[in-house]
Amino acid sequence: MTDPVYLDNAATTPLDPRVLESMLPHLGGRRGNPSSLHAFGGAAREGLEEARDRVASLIGASPEEILFTSGGTESDVLAILGLARSAGPQKRHAVVSCVEHAAVRETAERLHSEGFEVCWIGVDADGLVDPAEFADALRPDTALAAVVWANNEVGTVEPVPELAEICAEKGILFHADAVQAAGRVPIDVSEAHISTLALSGHKLYGPQGIGALYVRNGVSLEPIIYGGGQEKGLRSGTQNVAGIAGLGTAARLAREEMEDRTTHERALRDRIMAGTAEIPDVFVNGHRERRLSNNVHLTVKGIEAESLVLFLDSLGYAIGSGSACSSGRHKASPVLVAMGLSEREAFSVVRITVGKENTSEEVEGFLGAFSTAVAQLREISPLYAG
C-alpha cells in the first residue's frame, strides 16, 4: 500500500524540515536557560528574541508585543480571562461570537459562571458575523469582545478588522483567535485595532505545544500562570526554547511563502469542491469566497461522519470529522448548530483541509476514494434513499 495521504491540515500540519533544522541546536548540545546571565543563557535568549522578531513580523507587531505560550488554547484562555479580570468591577459584560473555537467558547462560559454577562453573536448560514448586529451588542460596560479570524471548522473568514475598528471607536478591548488564519490571511495589527491575538505553531508547519499571544502595547492583562515572571510576568515558567525557535522559523516561512502556499492550496481546494459537488446530496458549508484557502467542509447526507472518516482512513486518506475537537464527544458542533444545521446534519459533516505538501495527484486519488466510500456507506444507510 502506498503512503497514506494527509488531508487534515487544520488539525495539525506536518513539521517543515527547515523548522526542525532550526530547533535542533536548542534540543541538543549547549542548552541554557534564557533567564540565566551566563553565555549558555545568552545563546538561548538570542534564539528566543530572534523568534519573537519573526512572529511579530508575520502579523505587523513589535517584538515586545509577542509573548510565548504552550499553544493556541492557552493564548485564547489567557487573553479572555486576562482581559476580563483586568477590566475592573464596572465592566462585567462580554460579546462573543457563536463560531468560536472551544478554547474561547468554553472560557467565555467560564466567565459567565463567574458572574459575567455574555452576549453571544449569531451568524448567518455561511457562518458570518454581521458587523451591525455586533455593534449593537456592545455596551458601555462591555469589557471585551472576541471573534475568531477564521473558523476552524467551516473555514469562514470573519470581517475581523472591521469588527476591531468598531470596538476601538468605543474603547472596547477586542480579541481575535487567528490560529487557523495566520499564514493564510494577511494580518496586520498595526492597521487593525486588535488588542490581543492568538497564534499556534503546529498549524503553521511548526512544532506542537507552542503558541504565541500578541498583546497590544498599553493593554493590560491579568496572568493565569504565576511563578518566575518570564514573558513580562504574563506567562511564568521557563520558555520552551526549541519550540519557540521552531515557531519563529515557521512564522518567517509563512510570511515569505504565504502567496505561493495559498495559491497552491486554493487550486487543490477548488478541485475538491468541484469533484465532490458531482456526488448527489453533498453540500459545502461555510462561505464560498470568504473562506480559508485550504478548507473544504461538507455535509454528506445519510452518513455519519465518523464512519466515513474511518472508511477513508482504511483506503489511505486522512480527513477530519467535523471539528477534530468535538469528535468523540458525540454532541453536535455548536458552530454548525449556530449556522442552522440540524442535529442530524451536524453529525454528517467532514472537513478536508489541504496543505502545502499535498499534490493534485493526491487530490484526484482522494476524490475517487471519497466517492467509493460515500456510495458504499449510503448503500447500508437506512436514512439515505438514493
Place this chain on the structure above:
Amino acid sequence: MSDSYRPQVVDHLVRPRNAGEIGDPSGRGESGDAACGDVACFTVGISENVLEQVRYKVYGCAACIAAGSALAELVDGRDLLDAARVSKADLEDALGGPMPVGKEHALTLVLDALHKAFEDHWNRKADEMFLEAQGGPRTGGKSVVAAMSGGVDSAVTALLLKEAGYDVATVTFRLHDGERGSRSCCSPDTVLFARETAHRMGLPHFTLNLKELFDRRVMQDFVGSYSEGRTPNPCVACNAHVKFHASSFLADELGFHHVATGHYARVEEGPTLARPVDESKDQTYVLWPVPRDLLSRTIFPLGDYRKTEVRAIAEERGLAVAYTPESQDICFIPDGDYRTFLRKRAATEPGDVVDREGRVLGRHAGVVDFTVGQRRGIGVSAPTPLYVSEVRPRKGQVVVGRKQDLEVREVRVRDLNWFLDTEEASCVQVRYNGSPVSCTVEEESEGAWVAHLDEPVIGVAPGQSAVFYTGDGERVVGGGVVGGS
C-alpha cells in the same frame, strides 16, 4: 487500546456482511434515532424457525456499522433459538474485543433492532390469536417458554428451569408505554435489562408486543369498571386474557411443551392451583382465571421456594436482578396514583353522597373516586366513621353507611372458572390479602352462583375476585367475579 477501533471493526466497516434490506421480510425492526445519533434497521426472513435470511442497514458511527455487520454474520442461517441467544458478549468476541469507551451502546442498538425484527415476525403471525387459548396441553417434554419481566422472580424462574434440565426460551411482553426508562431511541430499560439477564444465563430471549391486547383487555376494563362502580383487579384480567395466552402462543410456535411464570403458586393434579410454600407471597387469588388447558401446561417453579430463598439464589448465581425492587401493585400506573390515572381517562361528573335511606349527606366529585369499603376521602362528617357501601354510577350516587352496614352474608359470583368439582368448594376469599371464610355454594341459575357465608364479611366490592378453596384451604376449586348484591 481502549479508545481506538480494532482491525475487526474496520474490516466490518469496509466489507460489511449482509448489508441491505429484504424486500418482503417476515419481520422488520428499527432501533435508535437521530437524537441518539445512530439508527439500525434489520430485516429477517424466517421459515420454520430458521433465520434463512438477514439483512441490516445502519446510519451511525463505525462501531454501529461494524456491530450490525458482525451480528448479521453471526445469526445468518441459524436456528431462531440460537439467533435469539446471541449476546453482547458474543458480539464483542466477533469484533475482537470490547468496543472503545463510549461506543458500547452500538452493541445494544443493533441487538435491539434485530430483536424488534423477531418481535415483528411473531406479531405478524399472532394477529388476533392471542385471544384464544393456544393449542392443546403438551406434557412430558422438557421445554418451556418462561415469561421474564426483568425482575428477580422471573429471572430465577428461568434459571431454575434451566438448571432442572429444561430447554428454556424467555419472553418479555410490551404491555404499555409507561415502562421505566422508556426512551425514544431503544426499547425501554426493562426490556433491555430482561434481555441482558436472559443472555447472561445463555438463554434465548424474545419480545412480544401486546400493547393493543393489554389496552383492550386490561386497561380499558380497569377504567370501565370504575366508571360502572366496580373495583377491578387488572392482574386478574391480564392472567385471564393476556400473559398465559401469549406465552402459550410462543410455546406453540417454537414447538415447546410448557409455559412458566414467576408467580408464587403451584400447579397440582386436575389441574388446579395450590397455595405456594411462601404463603405471604401467595398469588393463587389472582391466577384463578387461567384457563384449564393453559394451566395444565404451566409450571410455577417458585411455588416451592420462599422469597428469601429466591433472592439468595439470584445473589449466589450472580444475577444482577437480585437487588431489583418489588414490582408495583398496578404495573401500568408506576406511581401508584390510580385516581389521577382514572380521572384522565374516564368522564366523571359530580354527584350526591347519600345514606342508606337515600338522604343526601354531601357532594362528591365523581364516582370513580370511590370503592366499596373505602373510609377515607368521603368528605362528610359524622359521629361514627362512614364507609362506602355501594356505588351507583347511573344515579351518580355514592352510598355510605356504618361499618356494620357493610356486612354481607351472601356473595354473588359470575364468570366462573372451575378447576375441581364444585362440591369441594368449602371456603371463599374475596380480597387479595383477605382470609378465606367458610361457605357453601349454590348455582342460582345458569352460570350465576351464590356463596352463603358462615360468618359476615365487610367490604365485598363488585368486580373483585371470589376464589373458592378446598376444605384444607390449600387448593383452588375455582374462582369468579363478584357481582352486585
